[in-house]
Amino acid sequence: MGSACGAGSQSGAVHDPSKVKTPGAAGDQALRVLRMETPISSLHWDETGSRVGFTDGHKEAKVWLTDEGDTRGAVDHFKVGGHSAPVTVLVFSPNGKFLLSAGRDGMIIIWLLDTGEKGGEMDVPKLSLSATEGTREIRALAFAGEGKLLLSSSWDSFIRLWDPSKSLLLKEVQKDLPQVVSMQIDLKGRSLLVCNTKGDIQVWDVKSFDTLLEVQHGAPSSPEASEGEPDGSSCSPAIFSPTGASIISGGGPEAQTAVRVWEAANAQLRFSIQVNSAPRSLGVSPQGRFVAAGLENGEVAVCDLESKSVLKTLKGHTGPVLSVGFRTDGRILATGGADGTVQLWQTGGKL
Template identity: 25%
Template sequence: MAAVLALGLATAVFLTTRGGPAPADDAGPPRRALFLGTLTGHKGPVSALAFSPDGRVLASGGADGTVRLWDTATGKQKALVEHDQPVLQLAYSNDGRTLVGISGESEFVGGPLWLADPATGRVRRTLPGTYVTNVAFHPRNGSFAVADETGIVFTYDAEDGSMKDQIPVAGPTTSVDGLRYSPDGAWLGVSAGALVRLWDPRTVTSAPRTELTAPEFTKIGKRFTTFSASPVVLFSPDSKTVITEGAMDGCRLWTTSGDVRTSACSGAGVAGAALAPDGRSLVTFGTGRRTVEVWNANAGRKTFTYRGHLGDVTAVAVSPGGDLVASGGADRIVRLWQAPGLGQGAAPQPTEGG
């Protein structure tokens, strides 16, 4: 493992996971070739990362206004597209036919949303407006959700960009900081101000089904959650557990009913996170830190640390197969790391306490 970490400070080389093809008595298929090392080219901090659904391409967006597409098998840059403003968000549609992005001056002052060709990154349609949050794709109906700075969630068709709905989910002075659909499509998690609400996407115009309220604030009669202005809203693969950023702790796990709470990533301030496909491993980075941490979400225990960035880590993503972790930094570098043990597995299960 030390050899893998050393790649973060040296010229990247081509490797295969676990030394190449699986032995003949291994029941699983041979692991595909992966590039592990540094991807260079951005002229400013890396601000967004997204893996294609098949894991063969990594899209990176930067404060320099560029979107770069990287081949995860060779590390070669496949495409480069320049935008007028910094790239704030990137996401692939579930079928891989569309790359959606948001450009803008900052995460607080967003800008237009655009739909691009996933093979070239070339924009095929731009949607005017000022969008500020994560792009959240519905798992089944071919739409995605995004919010503007006035607390309105918009849903669009991922194929042609036509608007499907617009729903006010927060007050006009409260921006939406994070969005996520659950994998089964039954929930839309919305982080706005100091509260996370869980909505039924079919009836989002009515009251939310669940509000996640932290126990330490409940005891003193206040209605606050564990964080303020958090972009972290994640669902477990079985859609039964919600993960948010905490104020009293690094992360917190909830049931979708909101009545069981568990702390994770204890003592670590979390600025961004991604849940691995195993549903148990949480990959995080913190403000002002140059490392990426992997946590056992069930136990709240740190299991691994990636080191090598020469500036603060600013973005993180896990490949759909769980075999790669990508991180971007203020050092203008994208790094690809081998991801030990982040395969398919059970979902995180919240327990009493925390």
């Protein structure tokens, strides 16, 4: 583990207007499309709603500037490197000042968004001299403690707690469970929602990492996915509602093509909404009424949790939709697919 505060810039601006298109009417077609060459495995909005960060299987994290006024000038997207292996996950800090990228090399790199420079590094320890690079691969990141602490999960089944301001490892616990591939902390900062490669969904205590309750899915949401795939595709997606009162999940052994809503307090199923294909990713609108489900067949189902129905189906991807996320004001939905595109959809502020 090391620190490199104030290191030279590792970013490179990229401007290619041919990669961004405005296909047609807002809502019916994607408002803008950014075309890459490889699948978009994860994406994340910053707090200002002006940037979407995403990973596409390369050694750099990429950030798409969705409005004007960035200090680096008129660029469509830029990238930050520093990793020796593909980047698997990224997250923006709650204060909007930093981007954290993590990868198969076991490194977490902190980037200063105003300059694109590296602000620090955190290195997952090697458990032994024979440890392979793959066991250090980081699969999920989540901020805790109002952004002062960071949680990570890696392929060695360890959950680690970091102090990003000091690039310091504070605590690590090895869980006797399948590898965790996604994590989210609730609004109160007390509960951690985790999904593993077996398809299980659990809620843990943030401080002790003890299991508080479990939603038994038991099988991948995608019938084609096999347990333990390195891209985490066998994980049944799950997220907290904005208030933390509900858990929203996709798929499962008894509902492969459904979005389901559970009580967060006791993991009791409230209702299900049928969609056209197996959910591969989920995102909830800021007000908590609408859920976007990225599907195996390339569609995005926008579900209304009040009417318990599919409000709209968005068709723009030509392969599974692996990541979705609403902008912080709810007016734009970003989707990333196996077809190598990041697409922005205008919601009209209704979501």
